[in-house]
Amino acid sequence: MRLTASFGLMTLLATAPALGADAWSIDHDQSDLTFEATQQGGSFEGYFGSFSADMRFAADDLDNSAFDVTVDVTSIDTGSRQRDRELPKSDWFAFDAFPKATFKTSEIRETAEGYEAVGELRIRESAHEITLPFTWDTEGDTAEMVGAVTIDRTRYGVGQGDWTDPDAVGHGVTVQVDLTLSRVAD
Template structure:
């Protein structure tokens, strides 16, 4: 799968102040140290929760020049996993995500705003369901440092919410189900 934008949202967190050197990082999806999790209202009484199991991304992080931060993420939309096989098949169908037409979601950052103390806002463009819309992700730096294998890692979390009708998704699940909440965890390996 070609690397494009979506999971970069979390990577934006890398923009926070730290002692790291300016560097490029690859999101560690192979070691399962990154995740894109979601929740959406179910009938106004609870939430359906899940994740996307396949994505890739990279980010540039320079603690001394946070304006230079950039993030790109690509998500395989068919990798949706709500822990219920029948529901996942339905979500992949043309009734919902229509993965045969819209196989990937992409995120590309456009700006970062430092809020201090390792927190910030990552702005960017998300392409989902064939529509591109601006989004903002609240990011927080978790930490950074050397790993046991001689590498260097940096980690961030992020949260955002998507209004599905903005992306042309008009599922009739009730008004509360128009918003999807994303929780992102990103661990990058310095290149």
């Protein structure tokens, strides 16, 4: 009898759908990856026009939730032609050598305000762990993720030489994520 019950339970578990984090795709027409920084004491905003991500998220399965994001830094736009002419150069992003930045999570955890994505942010040849606080709201097969994190650009070699002076360009850059996502059907 026990053998039959054990076999029946194993069969039930084997045929049950596997629980796991849902895959999500970004609706780029309704999503933004922006930043805010300062130059000579005044703030300015910019955005990245091209980015992609492999996103898996389920509030009830954070162990299997993960984000793997790639940003085309050559798609940066700060609203200033003069500033945008400098950014491809070696003192800044060095587009020729480092056209992409990446963020890959190692952990996603729940907080009182929402969630935190802990992972490695790589810009140029520098990689450091950051924690991105975010909210995730799901309605049916649509979700919205909103978050922000402030990084020190100099840790990543962005703004070298004379540009390391925080009076010229502030060290802190706040990256803002506002994504609309659709659940990917299995």
